[in-house]
Amino acid sequence: MAIGDRFEEVLAAARLGERGAFETIYRDLAPLVLGYLRSNRARDPEDLTSEVFIAVVRNLGSFTGNEKSFRSWVLTITHRRLIDDFRHQSRRPEDPTLPDDVQARMEPTDETPETEVLDLLATQSVHHILDSLTEDQRAVITLRILGDMPIKEVAAILDKPETAVKSLQHRALATLARHLEGPEESATHQYPPDRPGR
Amino acid sequence: MSDRDGPERADELVDELTELVGDPEAARRALDELREHLVAPLDTDVTNHHLDAMVAATGPNTDVIDLRSRRARRAITGTVIGALALVGTGGLAAAGHLPGPVQDTVSRIAGAIAIDIPRSTPGDTVEPPTTPGDTAPGRSVDDHPRDTAPGRVDGDRGRPDSVPGDTAPGQQGPPDSVPGDTAPGQPGQGQGQGQQGPPDSVPGDTAPGQPGQGQGQGQGQGSGNR
Structure with a gap:
């Protein structure tokens, strides 16, 4: 879902503080922001999503560009908030609870038990794949998939050279390929965990 | 996508x-x-x-409850208050104006980190000597030799009845010293100045060496006072 031709109009209304314009922007981008924060292990992704959008609406006056660059801008803010969150996490004890989406899927719903179990397994499988990536690999792959961003923009957001981003992407896809081949393969061909330089 | x-x-x-x-x-x-x-x-x-x-x-009221910034403001306020308290206490301690036990505590703590803070002055609580002749005309009690610089150890402080012979040249002599009771060798000087002393003075026991000078000057001031 994209805002499309209405983007300029929506942006102008948002600059005037109209709730409807905020809602259009939020509904378009919040799933990406929340998905990026969750998949990159933010401690409280929903709270951080709120902070991201508050920062977005407060700084709308300084933004110039089209919808594509607006999405990059929002994800840049998201990534910076995530790094701030990592810094806070490093100073506080780890929360041992399950990720929000796993917990949410464990709560009772209208779905049949079989569907719930399959969904939970699929989610855990995705988490397992993401856990096998380094933080930088995870950031690259989620920005490329969720944000649909080119290498150049991902490099700008992560403040890394394009060649480094290409290398991180290749290694992340190689890990994903081993998971597709089978869990045994992925277990025996792990890359050594290279700590990201955030 | x-x-x-x-x-x-x-x-x-x-x-x-x-x-x-x-x-x-x-x-x-x-x-x-x-x-x-x-x-x-x-x-x-x-x-x-x-x-x-x-x-x-x-919106017009942008006071959104932001817990992080509120925490940050609290931390800053606490730091500023702490710094002001530290500076205030340090200033008072450096000036020696804190109450005695507090001054001593601050001095001890500051001394541990090589900062020289004076201890509380014990002489503040000692009564000045009240012997007649101890004070020259026009001199107040505050002019007494106990008013030494902070940190200086004054051997005569708190010893108003110090023994003759302890007195260094130029300092006040003992009020109870006796004229003529000088050690052999400088009798003339001690005798002559000692005659100006109070009539009720008793023979003292000036130590040999420089007895006459100390004795005589002390008594001279005393008699002048009268």
């Missing part, structure tokens, strides 16, 4: 993954599934709550 503005980017990822797994269909399906699980739908209540926060953040 491909309905956005970059289907070629999705294809780039699919192509790269296809090179690794050898099956384009499996690669595309894997990326689609990954995307499906990464995109996180939001609950209606959460959405409304976030929208309210966005509106409040840009």
Whole structure:
């Protein structure tokens, strides 16, 4: 879902503080922001999503560009908030609870038990794949998939050279390929965990 | 994703993954599934709550409750108050104006980190000598030799009845010293000045060496006072 031709109009209304314009922007981008924060292990992704959008609406006056660059801008803010969150996490004890989406899927719903179990397994499988990536690999792959961003923009957001981003992407896809081949393969061909330089 | 503005980017990822797994269909399906699980739908209540926060953040009353900034403000306020208290206590301690036990404590703590803070002055609580002749005309009690610089050890402080012979040249002599009771060798000087002393003085026991001088000067001041 994209805002499309209405983007300029929506942006102008948002600059005037109209709730409807905020809602259009939020509904378009919040799933990406929340998905990026969750998949990159933010401690409280929903709270951080709120902070991201508050920062977005407060700084709308300084933004110039089209919808594509607006999405990059929002994800840049998201990534910076995530790094701030990592810094806070490093100073506080780890929360041992399950990720929000796993917990949410464990709560009772209208779905049949079989569907719930399959969904939970699929989610855990995705988490397992993401856990096998380094933080930088995870950031690259989620920005490329969720944000649909080119290498150049991902490099700008992560403040890394394009060649480094290409290398991180290749290694992340190689890990994903081993998971597709089978869990045994992925277990025996792990890359050594290279700590990201955030 | 491909309905956005970059289907070629999705294809780039699919192509790269296809090179690794050898099956384009499996690669595309894997990326689609990954995307499906990464995109996180939001609950209606959460959405409304976030929208309210966005509106409040840009509205006329922008005092949105931001716990992080509130914590930061508290920390800054606490730090400033602490720093002011430290500076105030340090200043008072450096000037020696704190109550005695507090001054001693601060002095001891500051001394541990090589900062010289005076201890509380015990002489403040000692009564000055009241012997007649101890004070010259026009001199107040505060002019007494006990008014030494901070930190200086004054051997005569608190010893108003010090023994003759302890007195250094130029200092006040003992009030109870006796004229003529000088050691052999300088009798004339001691005798002559000693005669100006008070009539009720008793023979003292000036130590040999420089007895006459100390004795005589002390008594001279005493008699002048009268």
